[in-house]
Amino acid sequence: MTSQEIRGKFLEFFEKKGHKIVPSSSLVPEGDLSVLLTTAGMQQFKPYFTGDKDPMKDFGSRRTASVQKSFRTSDIDEVGDESHLTFFEMLGHFSFGDYFKKETIEWTFELLTKIFGIDKERISASVFKGDQKIPKDQESYDAWLRFLPAEKIKLGLREDGNIWGPAGPEGPCGACNEVYVDGLEVATLVFMEYFYSKDDVFAPLKQKGVDVGWGFERLVKVIQSAPTVFETDLFLPIIEMIPHQDIVGNLNKEARSVRIIADHIRGATFLIADGILPSNIAQGYILRRLLRRAIRYGRILNLDKNFLVSLSQKVIEICKEFYPELRVKRDDILTVIQKEEEKFSKTLKNGLKELEKMLAAKADKIISGNDAFYLYESYGFPMELTRELAKEKGFLIDESGWETALKKHQEISRAGAEKKFGGHGLEKVPSSKFQVPSSDVEKITRLHTATHLLHQALHDVLGGIAEIKQMGSDITEERTRFDFTFPRKLIPEEIKKIENIVNDKIKLDLPVYAQKMPKEKALKLEAKAFFKEKYPDEVNVYSVGDPDLSKAYSKEFCGGPHVKSTGEIGSFKIIKEESSSAGIRRIRAIVE
Numbered sequence: 001m002t003s004q005e006i007r008g009k010f011l012e013f014f015e016k017k018g019h020k021i022v023p024s025s026s027l028v029p030e031g032d033l034s035v036l037l038t039t040a041g042m043q044q045f046k047p048y049f050t051g052d053k054d055p056m057k058d059f060g061s062r063r064t065a066s067v068q069k070s071f072r073t074s075d076i077d078e079v080g081d082e083s084h085l086t087f088f089e090m091l092g093h094f095s096f097g098d099y100f101k102k103e104t105i106e107w108t109f110e111l112l113t114k115i116f117g118i119d120k121e122r123i124s125a126s127v128f129k130g131d132q133k134i135p136k137d138q139e140s141y142d143a144w145l146r147f148l149p150a151e152k153i154k155l156g157l158r159e160d161g162n163i164w165g166p167a168g169p170e171g172p173c174g175a176c177n178e179v180y181v182d183g184l185e186v187a188t189l190v191f192m193e194y195f196y197s198k199d200d201v202f203a204p205l206k207q208k209g210v211d212v213g214w215g216f217e218r219l220v221k222v223i224q225s226a227p228t229v230f231e232t233d234l235f236l237p238i239i240e241m242i243p244h245q246d247i248v249g250n251l252n253k254e255a256r257s258v259r260i261i262a263d264h265i266r267g268a269t270f271l272i273a274d275g276i277l278p279s280n281i282a283q284g285y286i287l288r289r290l291l292r293r294a295i296r297y298g299r300i301l302n303l304d305k306n307f308l309v310s311l312s313q314k315v316i317e318i319c320k321e322f323y324p325e326l327r328v329k330r331d332d333i334l335t336v337i338q339k340e341e342e343k344f345s346k347t348l349k350n351g352l353k354e355l356e357k358m359l360a361a362k363a364d365k366i367i368s369g370n371d372a373f374y375l376y377e378s379y380g381f382p383m384e385l386t387r388e389l390a391k392e393k394g395f396l397i398d399e400s401g402w403e404t405a406l407k408k409h410q411e412i413s414r415a416g417a418e419k420k421f422g423g424h425g426l427e428k429v430p431s432s433k434f435q436v437p438s439s440d441v442e443k444i445t446r447l448h449t450a451t452h453l454l455h456q457a458l459h460d461v462l463g464g465i466a467e468i469k470q471m472g473s474d475i476t477e478e479r480t481r482f483d484f485t486f487p488r489k490l491i492p493e494e495i496k497k498i499e500n501i502v503n504d505k506i507k508l509d510l511p512v513y514a515q516k517m518p519k520e521k522a523l524k525l526e527a528k529a530f531f532k533e534k535y536p537d538e539v540n541v542y543s544v545g546d547p548d549l550s551k552a553y554s555k556e557f558c559g560g561p562h563v564k565s566t567g568e569i570g571s572f573k574i575i576k577e578e579s580s581s582a583g584i585r586r587i588r589a590i591v592e
Contacts, residue, residue, distance in 0.1 A: 001116070003220045003234050007067050007091070007322055009115055010214070014065035014093045017107060022059065022066045024323075027274040028283060028467070036283055041068035041092030042172075042190075042211040048096045049172040049192050051206040055096045062098035067091055067216070067322070069270055073286055076293075077384065079263045080256035082228040086290065087267035091214035097207035104189055104210050105143040108179055112186075116223055122182050123148065128162040128175035129155035133202055137162075137175045140191070144177070164190040164211075170197050172205060181222045187214045230259055238262045238314050242301065257297040264294040265308055265337075269315040272333045273325050275467020277485045277583035278340045284485075289382045291340045295348065296385060305345055309338050332466060332487040339582040344380055351379030355386070359393055369401020446569045446591050447480045449512060449562045450502060452544060453572070454482055454589060455528060456554040457501040461494055462486060470530045471584050479575070479590050486585045490577050499589075502572040505544065505553060509567030513547040514560060516540055522557065525549035529557040 001009075011021050025044035027037050038044070045064065047053035055062050068090045078084035095104075112118045125144050130136030136155075144153050156162035156178070164176040173196045177189040192209035194202040217229040226232045230239060244258045271287045278288040291308065298307050312334060320327040358371050367390055375381040381389075387397050451473060459468050465486075472483035490498075519539045523529065527541050527549055542562055543552035563569060570591045580586040 001223050003216075003232065004321060006116070006220055006223060007089075007216070010091050010111070011065055011067065013107075013111055013115055014063075017063070017093075018061065019063040019065040019093055020059040020061040022064045024066060024068045027069050027071055027271060028276065036286065037071040037073065038068065039070055039072055041066055041070070041090040041213050042094060044068070045094050045096070045211075046171055048094075049205065049207075049209045049211070050195065062096045063094070064096075065091075065093040069274075069323075071267060071271070071286075076286075076289065077388070080260045082230065082259075085217060085229065085263050085267075087263070087270050089216035091216050091219070093210075093212050095210035097209065100208055100210060101137075101139045101189075101191055102143050104191075104212060105140065105147070105177070108187060108189060108212070109147045112179075112181070116219075118181055118222065120147065124152040124154070124180045124183070126154040126156045126162060126178045126180075128177075129157050131157060134163065134175055134194070137177070137191070140175070140177050140189075164188060166196050171195065172209065172211075173202075184218060184222065185215070186219050186222060187212060230262065234318065235262050235266075237318055238265065238311055241311060241314055242303070242307075244301065253300065257300050260297045261294045261301075261303075261308075261311070264290040265311040266315050268294070268308075268337065269312045269326065269333055270323075272336050272487075273323070273329050275485075277336060277467075277469075277487065279471070279485075279583075285382070288340065289384060291337065292344050292348075292380065292382060293385055293388075295341055295344050296389075299348065306338060306341055308341050309334050312337050329466070336487050336583050343582050347379045351375055351381050352389075354379065355381075355389060359390070359395060362395065365395050367395055367397045369398045369403070369405045372397050372402045373405035443477045443591070444475055445561050446563055447475045447589075448560075449544070449566065450506075450569050450572050450589065450591050451475065451480045451482055452542065452554045452556055452558070452562070453502045453505050453566065453569075454480070454498070454587065455484075455556065456544075457498045457505075458482075458484055458587075460501055461497050462490075470528070471580070473530070479588050482587045482589070483580045483584055484587075485583060487583055489579070490585065495574055495577055499572060499574050506566045506569045506572060509565050510545040510553065511565050512562050513543045513552075514540060514562070515543075515547060519557075522549070522555075525555065527555040527557060 015021055022044075025038060029035060029038050029043060035043070042049070048055045055064070069087070070090050071087050073086070075084045076086055079086060109120070109123070112123060113120050125148060127140045127144065128134065128137040141153060141155075162176055162178065164173055166173045172192045172194070174191045174193040176191065178185050179187040179189065190211040190213070192211055193205060195205055196202055217232065217234060220226075220232045220234060221229045224232050229235060239258055239262050242258050242261060244254055268287055268290045271283065271290070276283045276287050278284055278291060280288070294308060316326045316330055316333065326333070355375060358367060367386070372383060372386050375386050376383060383397075383402060390397055455470060462468055467485065469485040470483070471485060474481045516538055519537055522539055522541050527543075529539075539557045540559060541549065542556055542558045542560060543549055544554040544566060546552040549555045572589060572591055574587055574589045576586075576588040578586050
């Protein structure tokens with residue numbers, strides 16, 4: 001049975017059980033600031049478990065099922081053995097106040113034995129034993145006894161994994177069952193009864209729910225009788241493109257390198273498809289770390305330059321039928337990978353030489369924080385890569401020294417930025433010794449509001465092609481400069497369309513509003529924020545067209561100043577569109 005067939009049979013099974021099939025959400029969580037990336041199938045359904053949203057209204061059912069793209073950054077350093085992955089798929093089915101433990105366990109056993117043909121003698125389970133805060137899960141235990149002998153049902157504690165959740169520091173959770181085939185965990189059945197808060201309190205939920213997650217790669221391994229997940233049809237076509245000796249059962253450097261490359265290119269391909277581009281912050285940093293780690297291990301195997309592009313093509317070929325976005329965004333994905341590989345390959349060799357010099361000069365086997373930061377700043381070595389390279393040679397890194405060096409760098413950068421209103425280029429005047437001419441302030445203010453309109457127009461025109469993120473902005477009395485993520489050069493028709501949208505909004509003479517509100521509220525209303533994690537709990541938001549952010553054309557966290565209405569801006573013209581760096585475009589524009 002192929003992996004594609006396994007996905008299909010899973011969804012078909014639960015559709016027949018009355019579940020609404022819901023597409024995978026993006027790897028970038030929408031409206032969930034607790035995690036950088038989607039880590040579980042239930043993440044997009046959190047509001048339905050808490051009762052904040054109505055599943056009947058959105059899905060027409062209290063039962064849903066999905067195949068969810070997921071990513072766990074905590075496993076990056078563990079990849080290379082025979083089991084750990086960064087990107088993975090999670091098969092899931094969910095109940096929001098509908099069925100509960102009895103039906104869930106019955107369907108789990110039916111799916112394994114009747115649909116996937118697994119002998120019941122190979123199946124075992126564990127249930128929660130109970131502790132001071134949550135009682136024993138007797139209902140699940142009794143349900144399993146209908147299918148398994150008592151000796152196949154293990155009683156486990158919270159530390160054994162029989163309390164699951166939440167997906168982030170707090171959220172829905174509950175006692176869970178773990179399901180095994182030949183001792184390998186393939187599914188977790190979470191029975192949502194509680195909301196876990198940061199102070200370690202379990203409060204009852206408004207309604208009970210079921211969150212079942214199946215590790216897709218593990219399930220494929222079991223069904224295909226593969227030695228490891230890397231010998232399934234999900235990975236084997238990728239691995240066969242990498243020259244190597246037999247890796248089954250091997251944990252040597254070559255085997256680790258092959259697995260790391262195969263995992264990381266799969267993860268990187270899906271991250272880029274969901275609009276993430278390499279950068280030094282947030283999700284972009286994770287992507288850059290994956291690609292650069294893969295490049296480094298490719299050099300160990302003496303792979304040719306740009307080897308990642310051909311491997312990414314294979315990932316797309318394997319997965320494009322179920323994930324058509326890979327086919328649609330194929331060219332953009334390959335371009336981003338090629339540019340990042342070319343960029344890092346230029347500095348990798350020199351960076352490794354520099355590291356060797358550092359190691360040779362260190363008698364105490366410790367690399368200073370300043371040296372580690374130098375490798376990061378000068379050669380693009382992520383901290384984790386330097387740590388990994390040092391560890392291979394028996395060295396440690398002064399982690400606190402690294403944090404100090406990084407903080408100092410950020411303070412220097414911030415000092416420059418803080419001279420500007422809202423980071424957009426309006427100079428603050430510290431004393432009467434220097435005054436900006438009022439005509440310049442007026443011009444810069446017009447450009448500032450025009451920049452907000454430009455930002456939204458970019459989303460309007462290009463947002464359906466790739467995720468647009470602001471990466472920088474600078475305004476002088478002569479022009480505005482705006483940097484944003486996009487994988488290719490804009491065509492003339494796109495530039496003209498963006499320019500026309502801005503001028504149309506100017507002609508409408510839309511009012512501009514400023515208001516303070518809680519950051520969480522502003523984000524839920526989709527106000528744009530550059531480095532949103534840096535803002536305080538209360539923020540200032542400027543909106544164009546309506547004070548109600550849900551109706552406004554443009555809305556952004558900003559310190560101002562802005563014009564009172566867009567008609568004051570004048571005419572807007574884009575004078576240049578160019579590359580700023582890999583995956584980042586730059587627009588320069590003027591107002592007249």
